[in-house]
Each structure stands twice: as structure tokens, then as C-alpha cells.
Amino acid sequence: xxxxxxxxxxxxxxxxxxxRVSVPASLRKIVTARTPDAKTLMLARHERDQCVAGFDRSYxxxxxxxxxxxxxxxxxxxxxxxxxxxxxxxxxGSMEEIAIDGSGRIILPPGLRxxxxxxxxxxxxxxxxxxxxxxxxxxxxxxxxxxxxxxAEELIAExxxxx
Numbered sequence: 001x002x003x004x005x006x007x008x009x010x011x012x013x014x015x016x017x018x019x020r021v022s023v024p025a026s027l028r029k030i031v032t033a034r035t036p037d038a039k040t041l042m043l044a045r046h047e048r049d050q051c052v053a054g055f056d057r058s059y060x061x062x063x064x065x066x067x068x069x070x071x072x073x074x075x076x077x078x079x080x081x082x083x084x085x086x087x088x089x090x091x092x093g094s095m096e097e098i099a100i101d102g103s104g105r106i107i108l109p110p111g112l113r114x115x116x117x118x119x120x121x122x123x124x125x126x127x128x129x130x131x132x133x134x135x136x137x138x139x140x141x142x143x144x145x146x147x148x149x150x151x152a153e154e155l156i157a158e159x160x161x162x163x
Contacts, residue, residue: 005030007054007126012136012155014121019108021122027131028104031056043112043133045094049145052112052133057097059129108133123152 011024023041031041034056042060046053055063074080098106108118116135123134125148132148139145139152 005033006128007131008128009124009126010151010155011124012121012152012159013124015108015113015118019110019113020105021108021133022103022105023100024124025104027054027124027126028100031100034058039100040097041100041106043096043098043106043109044092045112045115046132049132049134049142049148050116050138051135052108052116052118053130054124054133055130060095062129123148123155125151 007027007030009024009026013022013024015021028041031038035058038057040057042055042057044053044055094112096109096112098109100106108122116133117138118133118135119137121136123136123139125132125134134142134148134152136152136156139148140156142148
């Protein structure tokens with residue numbers, strides 16, 4: 001399977017007390033293009049960063065193929081394969097299918113929201129095959145991802161009228 005539509009762009013959206021947040025229209029458009037019959041998207045723990053990974057159902061097969069390929073590479077190179085279980089559990093164990101309502105909103109699952117420290121705002125960042133949802137406060141302190149820091153600074157300044 002090959003993906004032709006990619007998640008691009010960045011947004012800062014409000015999150016209400018129930019964890020509802022509007023998914024940016026261009027992200028919803030890609031989810032719909034990839035899986036026309038689905039009115040859902042998939043969310044999971046990010047493999048490395050303190051954020052939520054988002055994608056459509058068709059991406060799940062690609063993620064599985066990637067995990068299998070990594071395992072085969074580890075076996076061929078004589079490296080331990082125990083990391084596969086951690087990566088598989090992290091992705092598939094935390095994965096949730098989330099309904100998109102008629103207004104384009106989703107409810108961020110409490111466990112994923114807590115792990116990513118998302119409270120009253122969510123920073124959406126398109127990263128090609130997937131997208132990420134960050135707490136703006138966490139994004140501002142993420143030294144390993146200067147791109148994420150810069151996006152958070154820019155969107156917060158814009159929201160506050162400083163741009």
C-alpha cells in the first residue's frame with residue numbers, strides 16, 4: 001500500500017473540559033480521502049515523543065509492515081528483537097479508533113490526553129503519513145524537536161495577537 005495524500009500544516013485549537021477538540025479541516029480531508037467510508041481516525045501514543053500520533057485506518061497496515069521490517073532487519077543483523085514487543089505494544093496497545101462528529105470534532109481519550117499533558121489547547125502538526133497532537137506547553141520545552149518548539153511559539157504568538 002502506498003499513500004499519496006499527506007498530512008501537512010499546523011494549528012492550535014481549543015480543547016473543552018470534556019476533551020473535545022476540532023480536527024483541522026485539511027487533516028479530516030486526508031483521513032476521508034484515504035478511507036472514504038470511515039468517519040473515524042486513529043490515535044495512539046507516539047513512539048518517542050510526549051504527544052499523540054494520529055492517522056487513518058489504512059495507515060495501521062503500513063505501521064505493522066514497518067514493525068515487521070524492523071524485526072526482520074534486527075534478526076538479519078543479529079540484534080536483539082525484544083524492542084519489537086515494546087514498539088508493538090506502544091502502538092497497538094494504545095491505539096484507539098475515534099469518531100469524528102458532524103462538526104468535525106473528536107474526543108481525545110483521557111489516557112492519551114493525560115500522557116501528552118493536553119489540557120485546554122492542542123497543537124496539531126502534520127508530519128506526512130501521520131499527524132501529531134501536542135500540548136503547547138510540552139511543545140515549547142521539547143528541545144529534541146526544535147520544529148515543534150518553533151510551531152508552538154508561532155501559533156501561541158498568533159493567538160495572543162503578537163504576530
